[in-house]
Amino acid sequence: MTQPAATAVRAATSRRIAALALPALVVLAAEPLYVLVDTAVVGHLGRIPLAALAIGGTVMTLIAWLGTVVAYGTTGRSARRFGAGDRASAVAEGVQASWLALGVGVLVALGMQVGGGALARTLAGGGGEVADAAGQWLRIAALGAPGLLLAAAGNGWLRGVQDTRRPVVFVLGPNLLSALLCPLLVYPAGLGLVGSAVANAVAQTLSGVLFAAALVAERVSLRARPRLIGQQLVLSRDLLIRGLAFQASFLSATAVAARFGAATVGAHQIALQLWFFTALLLDALAIAAQSLIGAALGAGDDAGARALARRIGLFGAACGAVFAVLIAAGAGVVPGWFSSDPQVHEQAMVAWPWFVAMQPLAGVVFALDGVLIGAGDVRYLRNLTIVAALGGFLPAIWLAYGLDLGLGGIWAGLTLFVVIRLAALLLRLRSGGWAVVGAVR
Incomplete structure (x- = not known):
């Protein structure tokens, strides 16, 4: 245990708690606020696109929930390493969580290309315009799943090392970009509901890339370690x-x-x-x-x-x-x-x-x-x-x-x-x- 780590622990005053909680609140609120913007934009296209977004959005919400599980599991493990004065090992937890997130994200993206239409029909209670539109939206939006889950893992390890600034930038920036891109793609570009899906995928991919770049900048080994990933899977x-x-x-x-x-x-x-x-x-x-x-x-x-x-x-x-x-x-x-x-x-x-x-x-x-x-x-x-x-x-x-x-x-x-x-x-x-x-x- 290093003295700086122990000092940081003892200095965890109410101000320090707030300093960690408030940026986390910004990150937590960014996605729901973007969903509200997306809903408002698509809602003006009519009842069918809005219903399709509701169905596709429900699936993406469940995927985001998987990301939350990865983030929460990573934070505690990374924070323990950080508290012990071993930042490199704390970041290494993030590396393994990112490999896990990337693997699951790729599987989700591929799975939605194959089964997204059937899933949409199941949730919509059968075929029809709503199911077809939801399936198309879901297949495109799911391409952002690897980035979405990479961002969740990145949030986990950065919170563990008590870095509150970069997660705000890496999440809020892409969501703001997407909030501007969504109406442009939906209306002037004439993509309609597809434009909403593209804007979602762009934001999530960009966010995932930013968190991955932060890992690379730490100059730690990026090699996958199956044993450590297994421990994280038990926690998850x-x-x-x-x-x-x-x-x-x-x-x-x-x-x-x-x-x-x-x-x-x-x-x-x-x-x-x-x-x-x-x-x-x-x-x-x-x-x-x-x-x-x-x-x-x-x-x-x-x-x-x-x-x-x-x-x-x-x-x-x-x-x-x-x-x-x-x-x-x-x-x-x-x-x-x-x-x-x-x-x-x-x-x-x-x-x-x-x-x-x-x-x-x-x-x-x-x-x-x-x-x-x-x-x-x-x-x-x-x-x-x-x-x-x-x-x-x-x-x-x-x-x-x-x-x-x-x-x-x-x-x-x-x-x-x-x-x-x-x-x-x-x-x-x-x-x-x-x-x-x-x-x-």
């Missing part, structure tokens, strides 16, 4: 299983809401998407936690890591409390941004108290998720998420359906999901079993 597997438990839970919640009628599922969609948005903001804090906790444990400073975990948890609670106040204040206004239907507004008010009350709890949960990911304690997180989903969230929402509890019952189930995770995370934090020191776990 646990994060992937955890993510699938989330996806199954939220899909089930939407399915139950739909059984209560159009107004109920519409209100649920509004509240849930806002909940996802606040989760995105809090994920920036979790990313800072991954970097700082990994560095602390890599430097052998378990006491510092524990103190930092408590500070990050309090930070998450404070952020969640601020969100709760803002959401409560917007109760009579925000649902109207998304629907003019009075029945939807009425149902949204059923979910709103749960939505507000959950925020401080969720703030702590997301922050501590970042702590344990940074510590490499992802098996515990995987098991916890499965238990909370199968033992709490899923039974609660289907019970809400059986007892006709409506949207309030569904959101009570989501709150139970958060409470179970919060209790288990606090117990894990107190036990100290997560705080394993060393360059690798």
Whole structure:
């Protein structure tokens, strides 16, 4: 352990946490904001292109989620090496993650050329204009998959070495370029929906190239190391299983809401998407936690890591409390941004108290998720998420359906999901079993 690394760990004040979290927030927000621009541009082409974009965009969102799994797994491992004073090994984690990302990205791109049309038809519920347009969009946009996943791996190792500047430039720059390119290709160039797909692929490829160039500039060995890639795959597997438990839970919640009628599922969609948005903001804090906790444990400073975990948890609670106040204040206004239907507004008010009350709890949960990911304690997180989903969230929402509890019952189930995770995370934090020191776990 080198003295500079230990000093950096001890200096992880609230200002340092914010210095890592805020750039991460910019990176996290860049893609969703670009999607909004893309949707607005394509929306003026008509109903069919917009529907096609919705189908193709859903597939690309799932691919981006795979990238998030790679990034989160890389950050903790890279941060541990960095905290131990071995920057070259920290970057080497990024090299192997990039090989993994590139391989998966190429497979996805090739797979979409062969099966993109069939996948689009499946999601569209059959053939027709929408399915054909979605398949064409997907085949072109998927060419950007290698760049998209390379960028995710690059975000992972750069966060691990606590470089917050370059990820912002490498992600925001290409997305801004694409936001300008998209309307030009769609309208003046006359490419229509195809122009949107080309703009997506260009942005993602450029971003991936920038992150790959950053690796080359580090002057480390670029040779693939299968053993190290295998270790990263184990970590990614646990994060992937955890993510699938989330996806199954939220899909089930939407399915139950739909059984209560159009107004109920519409209100649920509004509240849930806002909940996802606040989760995105809090994920920036979790990313800072991954970097700082990994560095602390890599430097052998378990006491510092524990103190930092408590500070990050309090930070998450404070952020969640601020969100709760803002959401409560917007109760009579925000649902109207998304629907003019009075029945939807009425149902949204059923979910709103749960939505507000959950925020401080969720703030702590997301922050501590970042702590344990940074510590490499992802098996515990995987098991916890499965238990909370199968033992709490899923039974609660289907019970809400059986007892006709409506949207309030569904959101009570989501709150139970958060409470179970919060209790288990606090117990894990107190036990100290997560705080394993060393360059690798």
